[in-house]
Each structure stands twice: as structure tokens, then as C-alpha cells.
Amino acid sequence: KNQVEQSPQSLIILEGKNCTLQCNYTVSPFSNLRWYKQDTGRGPVSLTIMTFSENTKSNGRYTATLDADTKQSSLHITASQLSDSASYICVVSAWPYKYIFGTGTRLKVLA
Amino acid sequence: DADVTQTPRNRITKTGKRIMLECSQTKGHDRMYWYRQDPGLGLRLIYYSFDVKDINKGEISDGYSVSRQAQAKFSLSLESAIPNQTALYFCATKSQAYNEQFFGPGTRLTVL
Secondary structure, three states, rough: OOEEEEOOOOOEEEOOOEEEEEEEOOOOOOEEEEEEEEEOOOOOOEEEEEOOOOOOOOOOOOOEEOOOOEEEEEEEOOOOOOHHHHEEEEEEOOOOOEEEEOOOOOEEEEO | OOOEEEEOOOOEEEEOOOOOOOOOEEEOOOOEEEEEOOOOOOOEEEEEEEEOOOOOOOOOOOOEEEEEEEEEEEEEOOOOOOOOHEEEEEEEEEEOOOOOOOOOEEEEEEEO
16 A cells, blocks of 8 residues: 655754654655645645655755665755744655655744 | 635535535646645545546545636536535646646635
8 A cells, every 4th residue: 555654743843953854655656755845724835856766855954865775755954944834745656647645744943 | 836726715614515616727737636635634636637628536536526627727516515525625736747746725625
């Protein structure tokens, strides 16, 4: 069964600190993995996308890693800001066109 | 994303009523999707369309129907709403050439 599991479910950190969110998946055949940011009351917005051959991808203060052998991905947020407070969703695409969504990690950044 | 709009943004209705949610896009994408999001669950696919008049069921299509009369518009209908259809509904679009979905702002539907 295709599944995407994320941890932790929720996380609270102080502004300026770093944090790492985890995503484990069992999806076959794997096409790509994407991290989305979803602000409260809004639709998800893409942060990064990685294919099988890529093991790291950065977008500003966001860095995603992918280990295709262990089927794990992480999203590292550096020097967190209040605006980083949101849900972060890991989505794995199974070829040719199926998307499997994780339940998300809810991040709260405190001043 | 202003390129994908959904109407209404919020709707409260009663059990048994017919409801239509609209999605419009100006991105020129051929593929459109309807998802629902429930607390503690990932987004789940209801229906998707790869082109005008093309309709495909997702994993939770029971109780829903869709219409794709134009490339830019994809509407979702609940013929007879029930309380467990209370959820946040998202429309998404995607071009055939590029593997990224763009989501609308969502419609919060409450069925009493």
C-alpha cells in the first residue's frame, strides 16, 4: 500500500532556531517527492521537488534531502521566522500520475 | 495562488441539499483535480480531469460528481450533502509538461 508518514505531527520552536521535519514513504513506482507549505486557511504551495537521482535541494532557508534507498526525506528549516508557522506536507508522486499526501507537520514558531 | 480561484470560500448547508463548488484557473493548464482535506488526514483525491470532457474517479469519489465543460473550469457537485462531507476542499491544476500541482485557496464546507 502506498503510504507517506510524517513526523513529528507538531512542533514548537523559538524564532531563529533550526528544525528538521521527517517524511518516510512506501510508494512504488517512485517518481518524485515534493514538500509543500500550507498556511492556515490557504492552499499548499510548493517548496521543493526532488527526483530519484537528487539527494538535496535548497530553496532559501529550506533544504530538503532525499534518501531513495531508505525511502526517507527531510526538510530542514534554518534560522526560523514567525512566517514559517504553517503545516508542511510531504507529497510523493507515483508514476505516472498518482500523488500520495502525508498528513503534515504543524510548525509553530514563537517570538 | 491567484491563478487558481475557488468559489465559494465558505459554505454552510444542510443535509440533503445540492451543492456546487467552482474552480477556475488562468494558468492554461490542461489537468485539474479536486481534493478534500480532513483534520489528521492527508489530502485525498476525489476526481481529476486531463482535458475537457475527460473525467476520472479518485480514491473517494462516492457522493460526488464533477463537470469539466471548459479547460479553465472544473466544478464539483454534492448531489445530496451529508455531514461527513464537511471538510476543506481544494482544487489543483497541473500542466502536462511540468510535474507540479498548483492549488487554489480552498473552500470550507460545513454540512449540518
